[in-house]
Amino acid sequence: MSPTPIQETGSRAPKSQQSLTIARSAGDEAIGGTVTASINGQEVKVPLGTTILAAAEKIGVRIPTLCHHPDLCVAGVCRVCVVEVEGQRTLQAACAFPITSPIKVLTHTRKVRQSRRHVIDLLLSEHYGECYACGRNNNCELQGLAKEYGVDFFRFGHPSKPKYEIDRSSYSVIRDNDKCVLCRRCVRTCIDLQEVGTIEVAGRSDKSYITTFKDKPLGDVVCINCGQCINRCPTGALRANDPTDEVWAAIDDPKKHVVIQTAPSPRAAIGECFGLEPGAPLTYELNTALRMCGFDRIFDTNFTADLTIIEEGTELILRLYKALVGKDANIALPQFTSCSPGWVKYLEHFYAEYIPNLSSAKSPQQMFGAVIKTYYAEKHGIDPKDIITVALMPCSAKKFECNRSEMDDSGYKDVDYGLTTRELAKMISEAGLELPKLPKSDFDAPFGTATGSGVIFGATGGVMEAALRTVIELVTGTKVESLFEKANIIPVRGFEGVKYVELPINEVGPVPDILKHLVPDWNWLKGATLKVAVAHGTANAKKVMEDIKAGGKFSECHFIEFMGCPGGCIGGGGQPIPTSPEIRSARAKAIYAEDAAYEVRKSHENPDVLTIYNEFLTDGPCGHKSHKLLHTHYVPRGKYIE
Amino acid sequence: MLMTDRERLAGEIKALAEKHGNCRTALIPIVQEIKQKYRKVDDFAMQVIADQLGIHPVEVYSVVSFYAFLGSAAHGKYIIRLCRTISCDMQGKERVMRQMENDLGIRFGETTADGKFSLEWANCMGMCDQGPAMLVNEKVYTHVTPEKVHEILEECRRSFGVHATEQKEVYLV
Numbered sequence: 007m008s009p010t011p012i013q014e015t016g017s018r019a020p021k022s023q024q025s026l027t028i029a030r031s032a033g034d035e036a037i038g039g040t041v042t043a044s045i046n047g048q049e050v051k052v053p054l055g056t057t058i059l060a061a062a063e064k065i066g067v068r069i070p071t072l073c074h075h076p077d078l079c080v081a082g083v084c085r086v087c088v089v090e091v092e093g094q095r096t097l098q099a100a101c102a103f104p105i106t107s108p109i110k111v112l113t114h115t116r117k118v119r120q121s122r123r124h125v126i127d128l129l130l131s132e133h134y135g136e137c138y139a140c141g142r143n144n145n146c147e148l149q150g151l152a153k154e155y156g157v158d159f160f161r162f163g164h165p166s167k168p169k170y171e172i173d174r175s176s177y178s179v180i181r182d183n184d185k186c187v188l189c190r191r192c193v194r195t196c197i198d199l200q201e202v203g204t205i206e207v208a209g210r211s212d213k214s215y216i217t218t219f220k221d222k223p224l225g226d227v228v229c230i231n232c233g234q235c236i237n238r239c240p241t242g243a244l245r246a247n248d249p250t251d252e253v254w255a256a257i258d259d260p261k262k263h264v265v266i267q268t269a270p271s272p273r274a275a276i277g278e279c280f281g282l283e284p285g286a287p288l289t290y291e292l293n294t295a296l297r298m299c300g301f302d303r304i305f306d307t308n309f310t311a312d313l314t315i316i317e318e319g320t321e322l323i324l325r326l327y328k329a330l331v332g333k334d335a336n337i338a339l340p341q342f343t344s345c346s347p348g349w350v351k352y353l354e355h356f357y358a359e360y361i362p363n364l365s366s367a368k369s370p371q372q373m374f375g376a377v378i379k380t381y382y383a384e385k386h387g388i389d390p391k392d393i394i395t396v397a398l399m400p401c402s403a404k405k406f407e408c409n410r411s412e413m414d415d416s417g418y419k420d421v422d423y424g425l426t427t428r429e430l431a432k433m434i435s436e437a438g439l440e441l442p443k444l445p446k447s448d449f450d451a452p453f454g455t456a457t458g459s460g461v462i463f464g465a466t467g468g469v470m471e472a473a474l475r476t477v478i479e480l481v482t483g484t485k486v487e488s489l490f491e492k493a494n495i496i497p498v499r500g501f502e503g504v505k506y507v508e509l510p511i512n513e514v515g516p517v518p519d520i521l522k523h524l525v526p527d528w529n530w531l532k533g534a535t536l537k538v539a540v541a542h543g544t545a546n547a548k549k550v551m552e553d554i555k556a557g558g559k560f561s562e563c564h565f566i567e568f569m570g571c572p573g574g575c576i577g578g579g580g581q582p583i584p585t586s587p588e589i590r591s592a593r594a595k596a597i598y599a600e601d602a603a604y605e606v607r608k609s610h611e612n613p614d615v616l617t618i619y620n621e622f623l624t625d626g627p628c629g630h631k632s633h634k635l636l637h638t639h640y641v642p643r644g645k646y647i648e
Numbered sequence: 649m650l651m652t653d654r655e656r657l658a659g660e661i662k663a664l665a666e667k668h669g670n671c672r673t674a675l676i677p678i679v680q681e682i683k684q685k686y687r688k689v690d691d692f693a694m695q696v697i698a699d700q701l702g703i704h705p706v707e708v709y710s711v712v713s714f715y716a717f718l719g720s721a722a723h724g725k726y727i728i729r730l731c732r733t734i735s736c737d738m739q740g741k742e743r744v745m746r747q748m749e750n751d752l753g754i755r756f757g758e759t760t761a762d763g764k765f766s767l768e769w770a771n772c773m774g775m776c777d778q779g780p781a782m783l784v785n786e787k788v789y790t791h792v793t794p795e796k797v798h799e800i801l802e803e804c805r806r807s808f809g810v811h812a813t814e815q816k817e818v819y820l821v
Contacts, residue, residue, distance in 0.1 A: 203704025208713040219706040220691055227706075645705075646695050 058100040073189035074101040131162035134184035147240035175225030178402040186243040192235035201545040204229040232348035233402030233579015256394040257300040271400035271464035271575040272427035274596040278582040279431035285592030290446035308460025309453040310370040312609035317367040320627035338362035340563040347407035348570025358642035366637040375420030400578030426580025458607035465594040466542035466574035467498035470567040483515015503546040543572035665700040687723035724766030729783040736779035747794035
């Protein structure tokens with residue numbers, strides 16, 4: 007056992023100020039590898055350096071927390087988790103106290119209880135707002151603490167007037183600083199977890215507050231709308247821009263034909279809003295609920311996810327063909343996925359020079375909007391101006407995306423409203439429905455059939471897996487099942503930050519009909535190795551982008567999947583609160599289970615997709631019509647703001 | 649070669665970053681030097697600094713807004729900071745304050761219209777035994793009395809005057 011200098015902790019602190027961590031190469035069993043702590047008289051053996059909070063959790067002692075979050079670094083600012091440690095003059099924050107020697111901890115003595123109550127009273131003395139007029143009522147950590155510690159009056163008073171103006175400038179995120187308790191979870195999320203850096207603490211002492219650069223409105227600064235801050239906010243200080251009133255108004259209007267598309271991630275998570283454990287998909291119950299709420303048609307976003315795969319896959323093949331056969335040096339490779347609006351805006355801000363690499367294919371949500379207001383309207387004789395398209399998404403950035411000025415290729419606003427999982431759960435409750443108990447029902451035709459490939463878009467690596475299933479079959483002419491058991495491409499799955507996979511193409515088959523007008527044969531791909539990568543969370547995306555800039559191994563990739571949120575869409579900013587690595591992995595499991603249950607699991611085998619190419623997009627994938635409706639362009643935004 | 653103010657500022661920040669090191673520990677020295685030279689750190693400067701050091705502009709703003717000496721609105725040529733803590737208060741900071749406000753025609757927290765003087769409060773500068781204490785830019789004055797205030801301000805004004813005469817002479821020659 008030897009102390010190593012300084013290990014990368016991922017902390018923002020400069021190296022000289024980072025804590026020294028001791029490498030325990032000999033393992034926990036070695037002398038000094040573990041340490042015994044006594045918590046309330048109960049002994050627990052934990053690895054050296056474990057926090058009191060984690061050690062207590064191990065023996066079932068719950069210490070209340072507020073600023074602590076499993077996804078974020080230690081802050082120790084709220085002081086709610088204070089405990090008595092023998093030999094320490096003052097109370098210590100359990101979340102920030104590493105156990106390095108045998109210690110005795112008492113977690114709920116009179117002194118501790120009074121201090122915690124004091125801390126909560128002080129937090130409430132600065133917390134403006136009434137709980138029943140707050141979106142986080144019954145799901146608020148501050149409210150929970152107040153209840154737990156029996157707060158029955160405001161010892162230090164309660165603000166009667168708001169101090170700050172509510173910032174409603176963003177399409178996606180609304181900030182209400184009056185409800186903020188300065189736990190800095192959003193700051194750590196934005197700077198450490200996502201590395202976007204939109205919000206920080208300004209000012210000092212009692213005048214400190216969370217703000218954007220130069221206190222500008224959120225809509226004007228560099229923000230990718232990922233909403234990760236909303237998911238981690240313990241109170242109602244951050245929330246998504248909620249369009250439920252407008253959606254209800256559209257439903258109540260008999261002239262409007264209200265169409266909703268549901269994405270796979272919300273379906274895997276919405277049960278959490280109704281008291282179910284994470285990982286219980288309610289796809290078909292949700293269809294019933296939406297019909298009972300009054301939506302006219304319920305479609306599956308997976309249909310356009312399959313369409314995305316065809317369009318994006320074709321675009322990739324065309325790029326490779328032009329670059330490898332045509333020797334065109336202007337072709338931008340690797341191609342980046344463009345399904346995640348958070349990632350797209352991140353690229354537009356921070357790596358605008360790489361916009362040509364971004365696939366021009368729209369995200370499934372926007373493709374759906376465009377198809378509904380053209381193909382569907384035409385087919386069913388409905389005036390597109392009477393159609394309201396609503397998208398159920400796990401995402402707050404989708405609200406921004408549907409408001410982008412370039413998203414009106416149907417001649418109307420392609421998608422009218424983006425709803426998050428939480429907002430739809432609210433609507434369902436408002437309609438008096440108990441979602442888990444509803445009978446199951448199917449999606450509506452003509453966009454009802456989807457494939458397993460569309461479902462897995464929700465988890466990180468899913469788009470890549472779906473694309474590979476299709477590309478492998480179209481190019482090699484052999485079944486994916488012969489290469490990967492049950493067509494499960496395991497190497498691209500999982501929550502590793504960045505994944506890199508090489509796939510040699512040994513055999514090529516005949517060119518399928520759908521692509522015949524684009525490439526004559528596949529011989530130019532014979533013997534080539536397809537290099538792909540997957541990154542989730544913009545912090546990981548940044549690592550990949552920096553590597554590409556430096557000419558590293560990712561610059562030689564052909565196709566890279568990027569997702570703006572940690573874990574992909576299942577960890578999106580519109581998903582039920584709370585979130586943690588365990589919750590996200592349960593949701594991912596639900597998604598992969600749903601995929602396995604589908605009969606058709608490859609996008610190019612979706613019969614509805616084939617129909618739309620026969621009936622409507624007659625010039626094929628990446629043809630003229632699909633370019634007009636299903637593809638888009640991007641705006642270089644840069645990171646400097648005026 | 650024509651150069652915009654912004655390009656010049658960006659160049660200066662780049663040179664400073666090279667001098668102090670291209671990492672976040674260099675943030676405070678860089679901001680201090682920019683503040684000293686331009687008497688303020690504006691939006692553009694903050695963004696260039698962030699870009700140079702590989703951090704986010706909002707982090708620079710956070711630091712600048714934390715330190716009174718970096719971020720205060722005051723940007724007179726001379727920033728006068730009078731100590732307001734208890735020992736200076738007991739030794740007559742109130743009279744000094746009034747003298748200064750009368751002399752300059754501004755209140756504390758303001759800058760004169762010609763941009764020459766700013767008045768600010770400071771909390772303890774460690775001169776409690778020699779109060780009232782006052783800072784004029786980086787120079788400390790102790791045992792300040794209303795009479796001395798006049799002298800100090802005159803001394804500052806003279807520096808403008810000398811400067812002006814020098815320029816005039818140059819012009820005449």
